Amino acid sequence: MTVARTPSRKHSSTPGQRPGRPPRSSQRSGRPAAPQVYDPVEVEVTLERPAHGGYSVGRHEGRVIFARLGVPGERVRVRVTEPKPKASFWRGEVVEVLEPSPDRVPSPWPEAGVGGVGGADWAHVRLPVQRGFKTAILNEQLTRAGVDLAALAQAPEVLALPRDADGAPGAGLGWRTRVQFAVENGRPGMRPARSHAVVTAGSNPLAVEAIRALEVESHRFDGVSSLEVAVSSRGEVCVALGLESPDAPRDPRALAGLVPEAWGECVSVLALVPRADRAGRDEVVVRGSAALVERVDAGRFGVREFEVSGTGFWQVHPEAAAALVATVLEFAEVQPGESVWDLFSGAGLFTAFLADQVGPAGRVLGVEGAAQAVLDAKANLATYPQVELARGDVLQWLHRWQREGAVDAPDLVVLDPPRSGAGVDLAREVGRIAGQRIVHVACDPASLARDVLQYQENGWSLRAVRAFDLFPMTQHFETVALLGR
Numbered sequence: 001m002t003v004a005r006t007p008s009r010k011h012s013s014t015p016g017q018r019p020g021r022p023p024r025s026s027q028r029s030g031r032p033a034a035p036q037v038y039d040p041v042e043v044e045v046t047l048e049r050p051a052h053g054g055y056s057v058g059r060h061e062g063r064v065i066f067a068r069l070g071v072p073g074e075r076v077r078v079r080v081t082e083p084k085p086k087a088s089f090w091r092g093e094v095v096e097v098l099e100p101s102p103d104r105v106p107s108p109w110p111e112a113g114v115g116g117v118g119g120a121d122w123a124h125v126r127l128p129v130q131r132g133f134k135t136a137i138l139n140e141q142l143t144r145a146g147v148d149l150a151a152l153a154q155a156p157e158v159l160a161l162p163r164d165a166d167g168a169p170g171a172g173l174g175w176r177t178r179v180q181f182a183v184e185n186g187r188p189g190m191r192p193a194r195s196h197a198v199v200t201a202g203s204n205p206l207a208v209e210a211i212r213a214l215e216v217e218s219h220r221f222d223g224v225s226s227l228e229v230a231v232s233s234r235g236e237v238c239v240a241l242g243l244e245s246p247d248a249p250r251d252p253r254a255l256a257g258l259v260p261e262a263w264g265e266c267v268s269v270l271a272l273v274p275r276a277d278r279a280g281r282d283e284v285v286v287r288g289s290a291a292l293v294e295r296v297d298a299g300r301f302g303v304r305e306f307e308v309s310g311t312g313f314w315q316v317h318p319e320a321a322a323a324l325v326a327t328v329l330e331f332a333e334v335q336p337g338e339s340v341w342d343l344f345s346g347a348g349l350f351t352a353f354l355a356d357q358v359g360p361a362g363r364v365l366g367v368e369g370a371a372q373a374v375l376d377a378k379a380n381l382a383t384y385p386q387v388e389l390a391r392g393d394v395l396q397w398l399h400r401w402q403r404e405g406a407v408d409a410p411d412l413v414v415l416d417p418p419r420s421g422a423g424v425d426l427a428r429e430v431g432r433i434a435g436q437r438i439v440h441v442a443c444d445p446a447s448l449a450r451d452v453l454q455y456q457e458n459g460w461s462l463r464a465v466r467a468f469d470l471f472p473m474t475q476h477f478e479t480v481a482l483l484g485r
């Protein structure tokens, strides 16, 4: 057994359990059990394969070890911070590489190493190999869930966007147009993986140059708890400062002192002031504009511009929106006059291009939960009489639609849910209602597999899958799936 205990661990008891701690629950006192605290342990492992979540998996004495910052094939020492004795698996970080993989490279983001910020899970691996891991994880998630891949012309593969192609200068770096900082005691930073701490993000090489030029971490932001930066495809920069106190002023002049002088007049700044009941936040434009303009060139499907709130959702990689629109439309083969649902429609990205395809005789219904996104979409789609927008939770909206029978069932349903996916209930209902095609866009392969299985159980089969590495250096990627009856 190669378990190296940390120097602080002096006595032995149950492995990983701090000696002398009280038992889990105290039946006699009836008081709630104190949370269990563990001393970290270090174990030596040979990493075997990549796993969902940015981990490499190995085994130690029969127990599965999920290790961050490793590479499959390596022999490593892993530090496990919560070594629960009865757990079937432990999670940890590679603190020493004993036998390195030839695919290991120096990380371009040293601050994202051991104990550092999360969000660069595979930065220490050659870029094409990162994509290979993502391809393996996508296939594993689909097959493990029981999704039938037999009707696919080719096995699912995660592809690079043009600017990240092998050999392209700066491939995999400088793509992040949206970055969130946490602020603690006035000091901005980022959070480590699975932690609430705030640590220095430093060089942040995944961010676009306009974000790095702000040098956010060299400024203080007293009274601020979060800071989000967004840069549009036209280079406009918008910073949203989340204030801590509902008592903060709503007058832009009184908030101007929050903005570092070094940022100059070109940077728009918003203050998000929590309401007294904490039910929402008032948005105060301290300087510049609250909206960004995003241009999307989707090749043969046209070019469109979108106005998006600086705090609203937009695809993060500069080439993401165009790649997703082109793939969704290529898969969907929309015909003039068709009826389409665009569920989780955001600021109307797919809705607009779908509306072009169905033409004036067709109909596109967009459903979105975020109020500001619906306002943005209304403005972006004002010239399309064939578009209707609904605001609300998609599943609740669908139940209402079923009760009221308000519109005809759609020929095509496009869904682009958040990371948690559509969910079993929504996927089941969409599977029952959709006429001929479903195009499902997913940023998490596990929830995609679960949702696709649900479609499959309602008589649909997976016809095409195309995945993109929209988040190089991280564990994330995006998949577009076409389902047919």
Ligand SMILES: C[S@@+](CC[C@H](N)C(=O)[O-])C[C@H]1O[C@@H](n2cnc3c(N)ncnc32)[C@H](O)[C@@H]1O
Residues within 6 Å of the ligand: 313, 314, 315, 344, 345, 346, 347, 348, 349, 350, 367, 368, 369, 370, 373, 392, 393, 394, 395, 416, 417, 418
């Ligand atoms: C991944 S984004 C996609 C937006 C849009 N398709 C795009 O590409 O710009 C997911 C969207 O779903 C919205 N959303 C999340 N959960 C929702 C729910 N339960 N009901 C309605 N909308 C939801 C979010 O506000 C967000 O705009």
